[in-house]
Amino acid sequence: MGIKGFTRLLLLAGVLSASSGLAAEIHGRSSTQLSWFNNYYNDKKQVELGEYLRLSVTNLDKEGKASIYGYGRITQDLNNGEGFNSRLYYLYGEYRDLYDKVDIRLGRQFINQAAGSAIIDGGQIDLKNVGPVALSVYGGRNVIFGLDNESGHGGDLAFGAAAYLQGFKNTDLEVSWLRKWDQWDIARDTLGASFKQYLFNSVRLYGNTRFDLVSETFNEVLAGVKYYPLSNLVFTGEWYQSYPTFDTTSIYSVFAVDRYQEAVFRADYTFNDMVSVNGGYTSQWFGEGGRGHIYHLGTGVRPFEPLLINVEFDNNQGYNGKTNGVLVDAFYDVTKSLQVAGGLGYDVYKRDVMNNDEIARTYWLGGKYKLAKSMTASLRVENNVNARYENDTQGRFVFDYDF
Secondary structure, eight states: OHHHHHHHHHHHHHHHHHOTTSSOEEEEEEEEEEEEEEETTTTEEEEEEEEEEEEEEEOOSTTSOEEEEEEEEEEEESSSSOOEEEEEEEEEEEEEEETTTEEEEEEEEEEEETTEEEEEEEEEEEEOSSSSEEEEEEEEEEOOBOSSSBOOOTTOEEEEEEEEEOSOTTEEEEEEEEEEEETTEEEEEEEEEEEEEEETTTEEEEEEEEEETTTTEEEEEEEEEEEEEETTEEEEEEEEEEOOOOOTTSGGGGSOOOOEEEEEEEEEEEOSSSEEEEEEEEEEEOGGGOEEEEEEEEEEEOSSTTEEEEEEEEEEEETTEEEEEEEEEEEEESSSSEEEEEEEEEEEEESSTTSOOEEEEEEEEEEEEEEETTEEEEEEEEEEESSSOSOEEEEEEEEEEEO
């Protein structure tokens, strides 16, 4: 369905563009990209031409309730034998505010809720404006992408539902459920919840969690707080826990895994328009008593208006090895239409006590030029030097057209 679906998306754009007599409004972005990189599967240089198209067609009826949305891409390998490839990420019709209470979507669409995410060929119905709680249900064929094309088969399904608060200015709350089938066998069965609360105009509490009904365990938990004592000062504290679970139909579901936990503390302070600083510490807990510690310092400096320099330093030590790394990025606005940029990364790391220190370096140059109000061209070229490659050059040229 990928190639056919993307072809339909292109034809739809052409037909609707030609129908200028309609009241429909057509907007989107065409992004033409030429990229070159090392193919890690055969270690050969690959050059690839791609076209990404995002499209929205609104006001298809007098009330402005009917719309069509689409996004997909096609790529052609020019030299490495991989040939033509395409993916249709979504293409659906939407009708909003039926009886001022119902939104309906039909077609391929991306679903993202606290319980999980999926791309489905199916439908979604939202019930709203009936009280403090809104409801959403969806279901259809679960779309699975392989390396070259869609790799799903019969019996791949996804269904779910969500309830969320509506009309509360300072509070967001969602509770949802997602089930996936793999060839008619239940592969995933998950409950999820997300929460956000603003307090005293200076505190934001938030959290997310997922509970796997098959293994009866929390496979993901996040709890955090942001405190804004001043308009230019932010403190962040987070605790995160992950216990990986796999589809019940996957061979990996029989392997034992360790629970991972981390606590993050961070502060961001802006002195003025010229200088900002940030710093943080992450404490990590791995399986079998393993510990890790990450220290971070960063600053953004604008010595004069057209130039911005960002510098970041990370020190990582503990169970997962030892790393010292520096990133430096600079952006210079030559004119209102032209920006040039460049940067480098330098990492010294040791994987374990049996190995010597290794060094990885990254250098990049780039630029962006606004040809017109709706047209932008950008280029980035990067070279990586590390234990695997003495010279790994890759890059991307992008031409964006907004309509």
